[in-house]
Ligand SMILES: NC(=O)c1ccc[n+]([C@@H]2O[C@H](COP(=O)([O-])OP(=O)(O)OC[C@H]3O[C@@H](n4cnc5c(N)ncnc54)[C@H](O)[C@@H]3O)[C@@H](O)[C@H]2O)c1
């Protein structure tokens with residue numbers, strides 16, 4: 001039974017779903033990295049929010065880990081390249097808390113416009129400072145969105161309801177989507193110059209880090225109010241403090257900080273500054289949504305192999321998984337076969353799906369081919385890290401689909417570019433489930449690639465089969481299956497025999513010594 005650790009506070013629905021789906025679950029929160037390292041080796045899955053930092057050190061200690069599930073959007077607390085390299089799937093729940101976070105941004109915008117926290121504190125202190133708190137209306141003001149994805153889109157929608165004009169800076173926003181969202185796509189400088197309120201909704205990347213730097217803050221409209229419910233690090237906090245102190249910035253509200261938990265900050269106590277402790281996603285509804293979603297997704301992966309919302313692996317729905325499973329077995333065997341039979345540098349692998357195979361999601365098939373291929377070079381490869389490792393080894397991967405059927409109603413062909421030219425193998429599914437090799441380097445054969453096999457290329461000549469049978473018999477090697485193919489009578493022939501045990505060096509030497517043998521190799525699947 002797979003076992004999952006929930007290491008951050010999560011709605012109890014998550015644990016309930018894991019148990020219902022046959023996954024054992026422990027809820028242990030608040031562990032230090034050292035404590036987590038000591039226990040993580042027992043688990044197949046790790047469910048987190050933002051507190052647990054899934055570093056390379058944690059992943060190195062996680063010897064059984066197959067999946068990390070983030071109940072939320074941002075995965076900056078997970079070392080994704082390290083997870084990919086170790087073959088661990090990383091999933092998030094991209095939509096479960098979007099509305100809640102957008103509402104928090106809108107709430108902070110209202111709070112800034114009317115200085116609600118300070119007015120509340122003053123009133124409760126018995127001051128009744130009616131003349132001190134003069135606010136501004138939102139109606140007809142310009143809202144500048146930096147980042148117009150899921151949350152930015154919801155904020156824009158709510159802002160339209162408040163009769164605001166919305167401009168957006170997002171280099172990946174298409175003009176069509178901008179029209180659909182009812183926002184004006186602008187440059188960053190234009191946004192800075194025009195916005196009365198600026199709200200940030202981008203991930204933290206090399207491009208967005210300090211996007212509101214001292215220089216850019218200086219370009220903002222005097223009296224601007226700024227909200228950040230996305231990620232700490234998007235705003236230069238020192239420069240923000242200076243802008244508030246000088247009065248150029250009329251207000252700022254941060255839910256996220258460069259260092260979290262933010263127990264101290266030069267911004268604390270600054271007039272017109274509001275802060276919340278990373279509460280963007282903290283509503284009952286959002287937490288139930290993300291808890292259910294992360295547990296369903298992780299259980300799917302651990303129990304059925306279905307993949308949803310993975311950041312380092314193609315998606316594979318629970319419905320697709322059973323249909324794709326035999327194809328993935330076929331693809332892995334074909335990848336392994338070309339891997340075992342090719343030598344030297346392989347600069348390119350092409351994966352061609354034909355007939356029924358062409359109608360399927362190609363990504364898992366490609367990953368399975370690469371995984372089978374690379375397993376001949378490293379045993380730490382799997383479906384998750386195979387594309388990453390292939391890229392790292394400079395292998396170009398091509399994906400081709402042909403919907404019309406050839407000789408077979410479904411076919412997967414794997415071709416590799418070698419120094420000797422392009423070489424390919426192809427396979428089909430018998431009865432839609434049993435993988436069979438049907439072509440090997442241009443020669444038609446029909447073989448089940450399984451267990452230990454002996455591969456022989458020889459000159460087609462009478463008596464060869466008898467001689468090899470005798471040799472194997474004398475060596476005490478039992479033949480399971482026997483598959484033969486040839487280019488033409490008297491031409492090159494290929495022989496694939498399944499044998500009960502690993503092909504020994506001695507046996508191989510004996511086969512190679514037979515007249516007419518060009519190549520002989522032991523294979524394993
Ligand atoms: N405070 C919270 O509790 C909380 C909750 C949920 C999400 N978040 C954070 O909010 C952020 C946005 O989430 P989302 O779901 O809208 O993500 P999203 O991926 O849907 O949208 C992000 C947008 O940022 C844009 N972008 C990327 N690089 C950019 C750049 N250099 N300049 C401008 N725009 C750029 C992208 O094109 C995309 O449209 C994420 O960082 C997420 O982690 C925070």
Ligand SMILES: O=C(O)CC[C@@H](O)C(=O)O
Nearest residue numbers: 049050071072073074281
């Ligand atoms: O889990 C949380 O409370 C924060 C989530 C938020 O930062 C996210 O990126 O989804």
